[in-house]
Each structure stands twice: as structure tokens, then as C-alpha cells.
Amino acid sequence: MKLDQELGIVEAQLRRTGFRWTNQRSLIVRTALGSHEHFTAEELLELCRRSDPKVSRATVYRTLAVLEQAGFVEGLDTGDGGRRFEHVLGHEHHDHMVCRLCASIFEFRDDELERRQEAAAKKLGFRIERHSLRIHGLCRDCQRAGKDR
Amino acid sequence: MKLDQELGIVEAQLRRTGFRWTNQRSLIVRTALGSHEHFTAEELLELCRRSDPKVSRATVYRTLAVLEQAGFVEGLDTGDGGRRFEHVLGHEHHDHMVCRLCASIFEFRDDELERRQEAAAKKLGFRIERHSLRIHGLCRDCQRAGKDR
DNA sequence: GTAGGTGCAAACCTTTTGCAGCATG
DNA sequence: CATGCTGCAAAAGGTTTGCACCTAC
Numbered sequence: 001m002k003l004d005q006e007l008g009i010v011e012a013q014l015r016r017t018g019f020r021w022t023n024q025r026s027l028i029v030r031t032a033l034g035s036h037e038h039f040t041a042e043e044l045l046e047l048c049r050r051s052d053p054k055v056s057r058a059t060v061y062r063t064l065a066v067l068e069q070a071g072f073v074e075g076l077d078t079g080d081g082g083r084r085f086e087h088v089l090g091h092e093h094h095d096h097m098v099c100r101l102c103a104s105i106f107e108f109r110d111d112e113l114e115r116r117q118e119a120a121a122k123k124l125g126f127r128i129e130r131h132s133l134r135i136h137g138l139c140r141d142c143q144r145a146g147k148d149r
Numbered sequence: 150m151k152l153d154q155e156l157g158i159v160e161a162q163l164r165r166t167g168f169r170w171t172n173q174r175s176l177i178v179r180t181a182l183g184s185h186e187h188f189t190a191e192e193l194l195e196l197c198r199r200s201d202p203k204v205s206r207a208t209v210y211r212t213l214a215v216l217e218q219a220g221f222v223e224g225l226d227t228g229d230g231g232r233r234f235e236h237v238l239g240h241e242h243h244d245h246m247v248c249r250l251c252a253s254i255f256e257f258r259d260d261e262l263e264r265r266q267e268a269a270a271k272k273l274g275f276r277i278e279r280h281s282l283r284i285h286g287l288c289r290d291c292q293r294a295g296k297d298r
Numbered sequence: 299g300t301a302g303g304t305g306c307a308a309a310c311c312t313t314t315t316g317c318a319g320c321a322t323g
Numbered sequence: 324c325a326t327g328c329t330g331c332a333a334a335a336g337g338t339t340t341g342c343a344c345c346t347a348c
Contacts, residue, residue: 020322056330077226097275108269117284120257125289126246133282135266140274169347205305
């Protein structure tokens with residue numbers, strides 16, 4: 001799927017739910033969609049400012065909140081208090097492994113994992129809205145490098 | 150397992166790894182072990198101060214970090230930027246469901262879930278140190294109450 | 299005696315908010 | 324032209340740090 005096409009989807013959906021489509025939103029969404037990384041709010045701000053140096057930090061935060069609510073962006077706690085985001089358009093849901101040393105993030109997906117979670121929720125009568133599975137440890141390279149303690 | 154016995158385990162382990170056993174640590178660990186809740190650092194500080202009003206916030210944070218590293222305490226991101234802790238002594242590992250409305254935390258465990266995670270990590274050569282699975286949504290009661298939107 | 303631990307206050311970092319002006323629908 | 328959005332700067336919330344003093348070993 002192309003960036004412009006994805007951008008159109010986001011724009012349409014936000015307009016439909018009563019939001020305005022401003023230059024800033026367009027820029028922020030375009031930038032987020034164009035990033036195939038797991039970015040922090042601050043990094044996104046920095047990227048946006050390369051196109052328009054006076055985008056405000058507050059607007060980036062507010063837009064991320066809107067996008068998260070609309071389900072276009074997903075926030076992941078990094079475990080050290082911070083958050084990273086990823087855009088979800090054209091991606092399947094997946095889980096993450098985070099390397100303690102090099103901070104690389106690896107994505108994986110396992111349908112059976114998803115099913116077991118649904119089953120566990122059903123047993124408790126819990127209605128799932130989202131879920132996040134993160135595995136922390138050492139990636140293959142950092143183990144090889146013997147950097148671990 | 151009794152509190153005093155658990156306390157002894159923590160003390161022995163910390164001493165063995167070169168830490169000192171101070172009155173503050175004893176108090177903080179006792180308080181954390183005695184809490185069967187998922188507590189924030191601030192709540193733990195408050196609880197400790199009921200016994201010794203001049204325990205410092207910094208000491209609580211530093212001790213939590215030590216305990217987390219030693220594996221006696223586990224931190225969970227609450228999703229709203231904050232963290233809660235739980236002690237792990239005498240508990241099996243388990244995962245969490247967090248209700249968006251009433252903030253209740255439900256614990257569950259599924260061995261197959263654990264195994265699939267290990268398998269996924271093995272495939273990527275990733276060495277697991279810890280993992281956290283959190284399901285967000287609405288608990289049974291909040292669904293019933295129809296409080297959702 | 300000497301690391302290591304503690305308390306205090308200030309610094310930090312990320313995120314949120316109040317407000318006046320601006321741009322969209 | 325009304326309302327929602329933006330930028331700015333200040334505030335908030337949670338955690339960390341520098342430093343002088345203290346205490347366990």
C-alpha cells in the first residue's frame with residue numbers, strides 16, 4: 001500500500017469522526033506513516049521539524065493521542081518509563097522482543113498465542129481492547145558479543 | 150511461606166551479591182512483601198513512612214531497582230506512563246488483564262502461552278530474561294455496568 | 299576505616315495544560 | 324464565523340542524581 005493511499009485512509013477516517021484535517025496533522029501523519037521504525041514522540045517531532053521547523057511539541061503529542069485512539073498508531077511502553085509508537089496501517093498485529101543491550105526491537109507473531117489470550121479473557125469475561133506482549137532479554141548478536149555481564 | 154522466611158531469603162541473596170542489609174532495606178522489603186497489591190513506588194513510600202516517617206523517596210526508588218534486578222520484584226507499565234510493582238516471591242509467574250475503567254488488575258496464567266513465547270524466542274536466537282503480557286480492555290463488571298462509551 | 303547507603307533538594311525527562319491567536323469547515 | 328487546532332511556555336508527574344553525612348561490615 002502506498003503512502004498517499006494510507007494517508008487518504010487516515011484523513012477520511014478522522015474527518016468522518018469529526019476531526020479537522022490541518023497541515024500539521026497531514027505532516028505528522030505522513031511522517032509517522034513514512035517511518036518504519038518504532039519512534040518516540042520526541043523523534044517524531046524532530047522528523048516533522050525537518051519539514052516544518054515550527055511544528056510544536058504539543059501538537060505532536062496531541063496528534064499521537066488522536067491517532068492512537070483512532071487505532072492508526074500503537075504505543076508500546078519501553079519498560080524504562082518511555083514510550084515508542086508504531087503505525088499499524090498495513091501491518092498485521094505482532095509482538096515484540098526488546099534487547100536489553102542494543103535496544104533492537106524484533107517483531108514476531110504467533111496465531112496460537114493470540115488464540116490463547118482470547119481464550120483466557122473469555123474465561124474471565126474480560127473484553128479485550130488491545131494487548132501487548134513484550135519479551136525482554138538479549139538478542140543473538142549481543143549474546144555472541146559476550147557483552148552480557 | 151511466611152513473611153519472615155521470605156525476608157530471610159531476600160536478605161541472604163542480597164548479602165551474597167555484595168549488598169548491605171540496612172534498616173531501610175529491611176523495612177522496604179518487608180513492606181513490599183507484605184503488600185499483596187500491585188503498588189506504585191509512591192504508595193510503597195507512603196506505606197513505609199507509616200513505620201518510619203523519614204524514609205526517603207530516593208531510597209525507595211533505589212531499593213526497588215535493586216530488588217527488580219535481583220528478581221524479587223517485577224515492574225509493570227500501566228500504559229499511562231506510570232509503573233506498578235509486585236513482589237514475585239512465592240508467586241508463580243503470571244500475566245495481567247487491566248480494566249480501562251475500574252483499573253482492576255486480573256492475573257492469569259497459561260503454560261502453553263509460556264511455551265509458545267520460548268519457542269518464538271528460540272527461533273530468533275533471543276535469550277529471554279523476562280517478559281510481560283498485558284491485556285487491556287473491560288472487565289466483566291464494567292461491561293455489565295454498561296459504562297463503556 | 300572504607301565502601302556503600304541514605305536523605306535532601308534540585309535536576310531531569312516526558313507529557314499535559316492554559317491561553318491567546320489562527321485556520322478549517 | 325464558530326469551533327477546533329496550534330504554538331508557546333509553564334506546570335505536572337514520576338524518577339534520578341549530586342552531595343555531604345552516616346553506618347554496616
